Amino acid sequence: MAITSEATTVWKGTLFEGSGExxxxxxxxxxxxxxxxxxSEGVANTTNPEELLAAAHSSCFSMALSLALAQAGNPAESIQTTAAVTFEAGxxxxxSxxxxxxxxxxxxxAEFEAFANDAKAGCPISQALAGIPITIEAELA
Structure with missing residues (x-):
């Protein structure tokens, strides 16, 4: 069953002076x-598309890794993933x-790194981001 998720942005003003929600x-x-x-400047208390993309990537990856580990008989006690998405104007x-x-x-x-690399490749958000480099550092806590 396909699920469609929605978000709406209302923008007012020009790109540089305007704002939205x-x-x-x-x-x-x-x-x-x-x-x-x-x-462009990293202002606090305001988000940007790349932060939202990072949230999507980190959560999707964590889910993909959790599934792969559990299916292999090695369920994770915890997974913490930070996605750092880099944007440059122009x-x-x-x-990511x-x-x-x-x-x-x-x-x-070594086994964990293999699972992490497979999850990186198989995560639906990673696949949607196929046009950009995706790198990973994975370690057991």
Missing amino acids: VGLDSSGLASFPVNWKAR KGVLG HLLVSARVPGLSE
Whole structure:
């Protein structure tokens, strides 16, 4: 069964002086202010498309890794994933770097890295980001 998720942004003004608000329509859990300065200068308390993309990538990857580990009989106690998505004005999104730390009893570091690399390749958001470099650092906690 296919699920469609929705978010809506209302933008007012020009790109550089304007601002908007993005709402998570499907869940209704949150809405966030968004503006150009957050994207180009890293302004606090305002999000940007790349931060939202990083949230999607880190959560999708964690789910993919959790599934793969459990299916192999090595369920994780915990997985922490940070996705760092880099944007440069005039160039666009340059890449996503996954930093992963997990507790997986009975798994060697080499085995874990193999699972992490497979999850990176198989994660639907990684696949959607196929046009940019995706790098990973994975370690057992």
